[in-house]
Amino acid sequence: MTRAYLDHAATTPMSSSALEAMTTELARTGNPSSLHTAGRAARRTVEESRETLAAAVGARPSEILFTGGGTEADNLAVKGIFWARRSGRPERRRILVSAVEHHAVLDPAFWMAEHSGAEIVLLPVDGEGRVDLDALREELAANAAQTALVSVMWANNEVGTVQPIREIVQLAHHHGVPVHSDAVQALGQVPVDFAGSGLDAMTVTAHKLGGPVGTGALVARKDLALTSVLHGGGQERGVRSGTLDVAGIRAFAVAAAEAVGALEERAARFAALRDRLVAGIRERVPDAVLRGPADLTLPADGRSPRLPANAHFTFPGCEGDSLLYLLDSAGVEVSTGSACQAGVPRPSHVLLAMGVPEVEARGALRFSFGAPSSDADVDLVLEVLPGVVERARAAGLVSLGTGGAR
Known part of the structure; x- marks a missing residue:
């Protein structure tokens, strides 16, 4: 049939170039945290891939934090920013998310409400799925001092609506509130420029644009305070512990460069x-x-x-x-x-x-x-x-x- x-x-599906890059790395041995020759070679591959991915998303290499996928990156952003922002400032309880977010953002947010005292505000959207900027403006004007973060996806995974990210960032930053965006669907379809957007954090993943399942990244400004969700070896700026998937990271970088380049x-x-x-x-x-x-x-x-x-x-x-x-x-x-x-x-x-x-x-x-x-x-x-x-x-x-x- x-x-x-x-x-x-x-x-x-994985692109042929990403698949080739991944299989090549799978044939090699080396933990990128090890100091011997094989470990240093693996680390070099990771850092070169970090540079490639950073160029593809308009970020600095130091702003790329590799994760096990988009869901982990969204959890790190929502939980990590909330906990860091609330440290010493218990009044910062509010998490503002659009009503059309992916569950990888909505579920961590509501988990925080149940377990960490967060108060969730669902930002309304219009009939096309676009965030109501006036509602966001009014919410921030009334409650900015109590707001920990704003999270609005770059583009909706169901109906395809592209959100006014720059305008959202401008409104939030006027009140000193950081903004995260899940850009999983956007990367490779529309221009995504982390630096140009003004975002504080952004989620991307490999398997939506020709890379492997199980590899993603949180793009986060160096001065953005993040509390770790995973604890262990202290990899990735001490924010995301865990042995890095060299093969997946390399394939992700290749796929992203290929998709953005075309x-x-x-x-x-x-x-x-x-x-x-x-x-x-x-x-x-x-x-x-x-x-x-x-x-x-x-x-x-x-x-x-x-x-x-x-x-x-x-x-x-x-x-x-x-x-x-x-x-x-x-x-x-x-x-x-x-x-x-x-x-x-x-x-x-x-x-x-x-x-x-x-x-x-x-x-x-x-x-x-x-x-x-x-x-x-x-x-x-x-x-x-x-x-x-x-x-x-x-x-x-x-x-x-x-x-x-x-």
Whole structure:
């Protein structure tokens, strides 16, 4: 069966150059904390990779802290900044996060509320998923002295909305509040410049742009106080202990340099595929609703309102999980973008925060493109989707007719 993988926002295949770099390093021995020849060679690889990654994200090498992935980096940022900022200043209890954050930020924040006395403020978003700057301005004006940090993702993983990071930083810094951003989805799709953004900390990871799963980094200013989450050997500025994954780090650096180096070409190709898909879905399933920013243009300044590789739709009268399984059986692999906990499907918190009614939010699908994506992938989706939607709606009607929950 011909298949189309359109879930690159979840993970994308390793590039051939990153895979080659990783396998080369896997054949070598050496702990980068060791002082003998093999250890020093491993350390040199790590530091060269740190320089490469720093150049790709607009940071200094000393600002790169390697981690075991994006989730660990987000935890280090949220917990580490909060604990450091609250040391000696117990009134700094508030953590400001957007209502559409990834759970890698939301869950640590709410864990801090339960275990460390934090008070969580969910910043509202508009109907396209963009943070309400006026609400942030008012919150900071009223409670800046009690605010430990602000965390707003660079681009949303579900609906693809690119956030106004520079404006958010300016508002927070006016009150002396540090800002963290999860840029996992943005790197390799839109320009990401840590220094230019003014951010205090930023999360990136390898497997979204052609590197391996299990390697990420927190980019953090040298003067940003961070309390360690992991304790041990004191690696990575004494903030993140643990033996460094030389092979993963090298592959991450190679993949990031490759993706950023071809950013303009990648973005244009992704956007062309996305636009074909969007136009085709609108033609074949007229009542499908594109979620996220309606503006699909790629401005010359690179400040696109939406990730070029993202198309997120809701399909009235359908359940997202039904659509997903039916598409999978037809050879198309996508994501619903909704959480499923304890076997109970739940609508996306992102869509609900955007004001999408729950009954509509349940029928969501995310299509996301990557380096291997092609017109043939789009053709297959457009060929099978109308029939899949029809079957999913029929299944939903049967469920309603037999008293099933919607």
